[in-house]
Amino acid sequence: MSDYTKMWSSIGLDLKGHDALLSVLGNAYSDIFLSQKNRPQGMKYFDFVMSEVHGLRIKELMDAKAQGRKVIGSYCVFVPEELVLAVDGVAVGLCAGAEFNFEGAETLLPRNTCSLIKAAFGFKLGKVCPYLEASDVVVGENTCDGKKKAYEIFGPLVKDLYVMDLPQTKSEMGRALLKEEYRKFIKKLEKVSGKKVTVASLKKAVEIVNAKRKAVKRLAAIRAADPAPISGLDALLVNQVFFHDDPIRFTDSVNNLCDELDHRVKNGTGVFPKGTTRVVVSGCPMAVPNWKLPMLIESSKAVIVGEESCVGERGSRFLTEVKGNTLDEILDSITDRYFNIDCAVFTPNPSRCDYVKEMTKKLHARGVIHYSLQFCQPYLMESGPVEKELETSGIPTLRLETDYNQEDAGQLKTRIEAFFERIKRK
Amino acid sequence: MRYAGIDIGSRTIKLAVIENGRLVLSRKSATSHNPLEMAQDLMDDAVFDVITATGYGRHLIRGHLACPVITEITAFVLGARFFSTSCGSILDIGGQDTKAISLDNEGNLCKFEMNDRCAAGTGRFLEVMATVLGFTLEEFSAAALSAKRAVKINSMCTVFAESEVVSLTSQGAKRNEVALGIHKAIVSRSACLLKRVAPMEKIFFAGGVALNDCVKILLENEMGRPVFVPPDPQIVGAIGAALSASEDV
Ligand code: SF4
Ligand code: SF4
Numbered sequence: 001m002s003d004y005t006k007m008w009s010s011i012g013l014d015l016k017g018h019d020a021l022l023s024v025l026g027n028a029y030s031d032i033f034l035s036q037k038n039r040p041q042g043m044k045y046f047d048f049v050m051s052e053v054h055g056l057r058i059k060e061l062m063d064a065k066a067q068g069r070k071v072i073g074s075y076c077v078f079v080p081e082e083l084v085l086a087v088d089g090v091a092v093g094l095c096a097g098a099e100f101n102f103e104g105a106e107t108l109l110p111r112n113t114c115s116l117i118k119a120a121f122g123f124k125l126g127k128v129c130p131y132l133e134a135s136d137v138v139v140g141e142n143t144c145d146g147k148k149k150a151y152e153i154f155g156p157l158v159k160d161l162y163v164m165d166l167p168q169t170k171s172e173m174g175r176a177l178l179k180e181e182y183r184k185f186i187k188k189l190e191k192v193s194g195k196k197v198t199v200a201s202l203k204k205a206v207e208i209v210n211a212k213r214k215a216v217k218r219l220a221a222i223r224a225a226d227p228a229p230i231s232g233l234d235a236l237l238v239n240q241v242f243f244h245d246d247p248i249r250f251t252d253s254v255n256n257l258c259d260e261l262d263h264r265v266k267n268g269t270g271v272f273p274k275g276t277t278r279v280v281v282s283g284c285p286m287a288v289p290n291w292k293l294p295m296l297i298e299s300s301k302a303v304i305v306g307e308e309s310c311v312g313e314r315g316s317r318f319l320t321e322v323k324g325n326t327l328d329e330i331l332d333s334i335t336d337r338y339f340n341i342d343c344a345v346f347t348p349n350p351s352r353c354d355y356v357k358e359m360t361k362k363l364h365a366r367g368v369i370h371y372s373l374q375f376c377q378p379y380l381m382e383s384g385p386v387e388k389e390l391e392t393s394g395i396p397t398l399r400l401e402t403d404y405n406q407e408d409a410g411q412l413k414t415r416i417e418a419f420f421e422r423i424k425r426k
Numbered sequence: 427m428r429y430a431g432i433d434i435g436s437r438t439i440k441l442a443v444i445e446n447g448r449l450v451l452s453r454k455s456a457t458s459h460n461p462l463e464m465a466q467d468l469m470d471d472a473v474f475d476v477i478t479a480t481g482y483g484r485h486l487i488r489g490h491l492a493c494p495v496i497t498e499i500t501a502f503v504l505g506a507r508f509f510s511t512s513c514g515s516i517l518d519i520g521g522q523d524t525k526a527i528s529l530d531n532e533g534n535l536c537k538f539e540m541n542d543r544c545a546a547g548t549g550r551f552l553e554v555m556a557t558v559l560g561f562t563l564e565e566f567s568a569a570a571l572s573a574k575r576a577v578k579i580n581s582m583c584t585v586f587a588e589s590e591v592v593s594l595t596s597q598g599a600k601r602n603e604v605a606l607g608i609h610k611a612i613v614s615r616s617a618c619l620l621k622r623v624a625p626m627e628k629i630f631f632a633g634g635v636a637l638n639d640c641v642k643i644l645l646e647n648e649m650g651r652p653v654f655v656p657p658d659p660q661i662v663g664a665i666g667a668a669l670s671a672s673e674d675v
Contacts, residue, residue, distance in 0.1 A: 410482060411523075411540065414482065414497050414498065414499070414540070415499075415538075415540060417496075417497045418497040418498075418499035418500060418535070418538060421496060421497060421499070421500040421535065422499075422500075422534070422535040422536075425500075425534050425535065
């Protein structure tokens with residue numbers, strides 16, 4: 001690894017805290033990922049990306065900035081990457097998946113705030129996330145109440161926080177609001193970048209992002225095979241890297257991986273024996289390095305074959321179908337695409353559960369593990385009805401509520417193993 | 427064939443051996459700081475052909491003994507069936523956790539819930555409260571049963587409840603009424619867990635706390651269903667583990 005210390009100090013990272021974070025991350029990564037057996041060769045690229053997650057990729061961001069391109073960070077899949085690319089910006093998802101400096105976060109936030117929000121604050125206050133520090137604009141969104149109010153407190157901590165409003169119902173008015181917000185966001189992007197969104201730049205951006213989503217959709221579909229050609233952990237990692245890698249290089253790498261997986265499927269080889277218990281995980285997003293639950297699941301003789309999550313199919317299964325040739329028409333197409341996302345902040349939100357059922361069926365899963373972060377009202381509230389609906393449809397479901405610390409790992413493992421024992425005895 | 431099951435719980439380790447469908451050996455000992463050693467002591471001269479481990483410490487033993495493991499949940503389902511085939515749900519209140527399980531028509535595991543991370547409302551909680559009130563466990567249950575009314579306990583956290591109980595008694599509250607209040611608090615918490623799994627028919631009550639008559643009676647009232655306590659409620663998990671091996675064969 002090259003020495004990035006200078007770069008890190010120049011963007012204002014706290015080197016001591018950052019070293020601590022990196023060493024935890026590195027250890028977790030080798031324990032959880034590198035120790036897996038029969039991994040596809042194509043994962044080498046993602047291992048490399050992870051080993052350089054605060055290095056080479058940040059250097060690329062700094063180089064882009066030096067060329068006058070803007071880095072736009074966001075926390076939600078409702079923030080359209082297409083619009084950022086259309087002003088030649090770099091879109092990065094700001095992950096918040098580690099319990100880092102929660103004490104600091106709790107000086108500003110109530111204790112019963114979800115880990116995702118706490119981690120975002122912990123990272124900011126501890127100055128350890130180079131993506132956040134490199135962002136020219138941080139985009140917030142009014143989704144759950146937790147985030148909505150948290151952004152009010154977050155604002156003064158970052159250089160330029162831009163908050164977009166989001167609808168809560170899938171109504172005509174809701175759609176109109178979303179489109180207006182996207183229009184306003186374009187204005188904001190044009191202002192910070194000094195570049196105009198044109199029909200050509202927007203079309204090209206849609207193409208790039210569609211290609212990236214198509215690649216992860218392809219990966220998702222391959223996972224229907226038994227034996228599973230790739231572990232759930234590795235597939236999750238791909239979905240996590242989705243948020244901060246260069247989109248074109250990422251797309252190529254995912255497609256390469258899929259070519260290899262296609263071969264595996266043809267030869268009937270996989271990472272776990274044929275007949276291993278298969279589950280879908282559904283619920284809150286899992287940001288890097290939140291690998292606790294998948295690790296517990298896959299070390300209990302089961303394999304995750306799909307994620308109904310924003311870091312997974314909820315975030316990537318829809319493509320933008322461009323209809324029309326004017327800016328307004330393309331914006332309509334983009335709005336339509338994002339308006340499909342079935343996040344639990346919407347009410348009612350029936351398509352989410354329908355899709356979990358569909359996934360279970362097409363991926364030949366035996367059950368669903370519903371994952372909610374502690375204190376996440378939208379997903380916790382929705383988990384009850386979702387469980388009921390799935391069980392009624394004959395899909396065994398396990399509801400889990402947890403957060404980032406490892407304290408409950410033993411208990412979670414018992415629940416998970418018991419759930420698999422239940423499935424197997426059926 | 428002699429099938430053994432070892433249940434490594436947070437407070438006690440239990441060993442059961444089954445032969446020809448009959449329980450031929452059952453032993454218990456405190457988990458202590460060295461569960462592995464205690465488990466080995468327990469198994470020392472026991473005669474068996476195969477062994478299966480369960481309980482929170484089940485993975486602990488695996489590295490030392492080539493044996494299959496099953497979770498407590500499945501172990502209780504199998505163990506309960508050994509004693510009764512007419513129960514539709516199981517409540518287990520052990521040393522540090524509480525489990526509620528419902529069974530389907532064929533007696534298989536249907537749904538289960540476990541208490542949260544802390545020991546609130548478990549056997550450990552009862553022990554601490556009995557000590558605070560100066561009772562042995564037997565006296566504690568008898569005292570609660572003798573009370574005409576209950577003094578309400580608001581806190582279920584072992585630490586807070588302890589100071590609450592101390593302050594109640596120093597304000598002159600009767601010991602047996604406080605005891606009843608504590609029992610009621612445990613039962614309402616366990617009942618809540620049970621209701622979440624939608625119990626059916628008779629409730630099978632296992633774990634050390636099932637030895638407490640007051641909890642059993644209050645639970646029957648609260649749930650409006652009969653509660654069945656097996657002869658030795660602490661051995662259920664170990665029996666279930668033993669039976670799981672006999673099932674596989
Ligand atoms: S769960 Fe909802 S709020 Fe969170 S990232 Fe997804 S869409 Fe956004
Ligand atoms: S996990 Fe839940 S509570 Fe946390 S930010 Fe997302 S929607 Fe909000």
